[in-house]
Amino acid sequence: MTDMKPKFDIEKLNLHYGSFHALKDINMQISAHEITAFIGPSGCGKSTFLKTLNRMNDLVENVKIDGKVELDGQNIFKDMDAITLRHKVGMVFQQPNPFPKSIYDNIAYGPRIFGITRKADLDEIVEKSLRQAAIWDELKDRLNKSALGLSGGQQQRLCIARTLAVEPEVILMDEPTSALDPISTSKIEDLAMELKDKYTIVIVTHNMQQAARISDKTAFFLLGEVVEYNNTSDLFANPGDERTESYITGRFG
Numbered sequence: 001m002t003d004m005k006p007k008f009d010i011e012k013l014n015l016h017y018g019s020f021h022a023l024k025d026i027n028m029q030i031s032a033h034e035i036t037a038f039i040g041p042s043g044c045g046k047s048t049f050l051k052t053l054n055r056m057n058d059l060v061e062n063v064k065i066d067g068k069v070e071l072d073g074q075n076i077f078k079d080m081d082a083i084t085l086r087h088k089v090g091m092v093f094q095q096p097n098p099f100p101k102s103i104y105d106n107i108a109y110g111p112r113i114f115g116i117t118r119k120a121d122l123d124e125i126v127e128k129s130l131r132q133a134a135i136w137d138e139l140k141d142r143l144n145k146s147a148l149g150l151s152g153g154q155q156q157r158l159c160i161a162r163t164l165a166v167e168p169e170v171i172l173m174d175e176p177t178s179a180l181d182p183i184s185t186s187k188i189e190d191l192a193m194e195l196k197d198k199y200t201i202v203i204v205t206h207n208m209q210q211a212a213r214i215s216d217k218t219a220f221f222l223l224g225e226v227v228e229y230n231n232t233s234d235l236f237a238n239p240g241d242e243r244t245e246s247y248i249t250g251r252f253g
Contacts, residue, residue: 005073007032007170007200008053013067015048015057022048024224026067030217035192035201037211037232040221040247046204049221050172053202054089055082071170087114090163094175096155098147098162103139106147106158110166125165132198133161134191153184160191171195173203177210189214208248212236220244 006029015023023045030036038046051057052069055076069076076085099106107126116122126143130136135157139150147158156176163171173192177185192201193214205211211218212232219229220243228235228244239245246252 006030007072009068009070009073011068013049013052013069014065015052016062016064017060018062022224023052026226028219028226028229030200030202032200033196033198034216035196035203035214037215037218038202038204038221039206039208039211039218040227041252042206044221045224046221047174050174050202050204051091053170053172054086054091056091058082087166088168089170089172090166090168091172091174092156092159092163092176094178096152096159096179098150098155098158100146100148102144103147103150103158104143106162107165110162114166129161129165130158132164132195133157134187134194135161151184153180153187156180156184156188157191160188164195168199170200170202173201175204175206178206185210208236220247222247 008028008030010026010028010030013023013026014021026049038050040046048057052065053076057063057065065077071085071088074080099109101109104126107129108122111122111125116125127136127140130139135154138154139158147155150158160171160176177188180188189210192203195201203215215232217230218232218235220227220235222243228239228241230240235244236248239248
């Protein structure tokens, strides 16, 4: 069941890097407990928009953002600080980026920052997060070993578990499978579809088949604009804009 109110409500969002107009008048509502995919050619603004949703772009010099981005009715630029926002809106990156620590300490890192120190509590969070990321059985006997010794696919699921450990409401995924083999990719896709019961998921993907397989809604970005945003099945079967059709039939991109 989808909540009636959107999780994210974005209106007239513009973003400039210096004189470069990277995002142009973006209007979008993102529903809770759905997977929303962003597709489009490289450099078209997908990742920039994704990073705006948890204010990662605040860290870039000469960025100017105007317009409205609301999370559950709260303006993310005015009504909450970046730390609170990033607690609610976690992020998984393209390259797995485990910390050079043990598997256990990777997962416990976030909860410790938020003041959870009892070992019994941390043990429970570590197990729960790894189970949610469908990797507990593979790692439960290796928790004190370095996370850097894991395969790429395991590292990415560990990074998802690390994101889940602080109990976010939204998970942003920036091409989370582009560095992975097909079997690991399939595991991450299955995982995303399981997690949407509890979380809202927004994924940037270069892989249109991936968007078609796992997402509920898809937005097609081109040159900083959202050309089309619709239910995934409708967008792929019956695109409303010829630029969308050209992209998904492989005529450019």
